[in-house]
Amino acid sequence: xxxxxxxxxxxxxxxxxxxxxxxxxxxxxxxxxxxxxxxxxxxxxxxxxxxxxxxxxxxxxxxxxxxxxxxxxxxxxxxxxxxxxxxxxxxxxxxxxxxxxxxxxxxxxxxxxx
Amino acid sequence: xxxxxxxxxxxxxxxxxxxxxxxxxxxxxxxxxxxxxxxxxxxxxxxxxxxxxxxxxxxxxxxxxxxxxxxxxxxxxxxxxxxxxxxxxxxxxxxxxxxxxxxxxxxxxxxxx
Numbered sequence: 001x002x003x004x005x006x007x008x009x010x011x012x013x014x015x016x017x018x019x020x021x022x023x024x025x026x027x028x029x030x031x032x033x034x035x036x037x038x039x040x041x042x043x044x045x046x047x048x049x050x051x052x053x054x055x056x057x058x059x060x061x062x063x064x065x066x067x068x069x070x071x072x073x074x075x076x077x078x079x080x081x082x083x084x085x086x087x088x089x090x091x092x093x094x095x096x097x098x099x100x101x102x103x104x105x106x107x108x109x110x111x112x113x114x
Numbered sequence: 115x116x117x118x119x120x121x122x123x124x125x126x127x128x129x130x131x132x133x134x135x136x137x138x139x140x141x142x143x144x145x146x147x148x149x150x151x152x153x154x155x156x157x158x159x160x161x162x163x164x165x166x167x168x169x170x171x172x173x174x175x176x177x178x179x180x181x182x183x184x185x186x187x188x189x190x191x192x193x194x195x196x197x198x199x200x201x202x203x204x205x206x207x208x209x210x211x212x213x214x215x216x217x218x219x220x221x222x223x224x225x226x227x
Contacts, residue, residue, distance in 0.1 A: 031213050042220075043203070048213065
């Protein structure tokens with residue numbers, strides 16, 4: 001039990017579709033993250049939210065749109081994606097504002113863009 | 115800047131062999147260091163961590179020591195099992211860097227019976 005859940009676990013979408021990924025954490029944390037994991041590449045941090053406020057956006061294309069309605073939920077809205085966006089999308093959470101606090105990850109959503 | 119460099123994989127070992135996965139880092143100040151493990155089809159799980167120089171993190175028979183002089187955090191296990199087959203990631207979080215993490219590229223380990 002990781003305490004961080006993600007849905008769906010697998011998603012296949014066309015380039016013109018709109019879909020959303022959902023993440024929920026049950027750990028009482030106040031920071032949440034989206035990462036992209038592609039084969040043969042380091043984890044790419046996409047977005048960071050601290051206390052529901054976005055604090056990092058690492059030059060992510062606008063076709064990815066995050067939403068954090070509260071400290072326990074995080075969404076990633078997807079539209080007009082490209083095949084190179086196919087990857088494993090990982091959500092994580094942690095306590096905020098301390099470098100020594102570890103991040104807890106969900107199982108990921110495997111996204112395939114056709 | 116901040117970065118993590120891990121040894122290239124994949125690594126294949128026989129059961130009960132000794133494991134070392136090298137990790138070196140570049141950081142401003144004194145970061146916290148972590149090892150994460152990712153089993154097939156799952157997200158990353160924290161394996162161990164160290165928050166200051168000379169600290170040793172340990173868990174499930176794995177160990178890593180925070181070496182400031184060599185900027186290293188090598189992962190070791192004395193006797194690996196088939197169930198240890200996974201991808202291992204070294205990571206750092208800079209001191210005063212809020213909650214930003216920097217991950218290595220991962221090292222795939224396969225343990226054969």
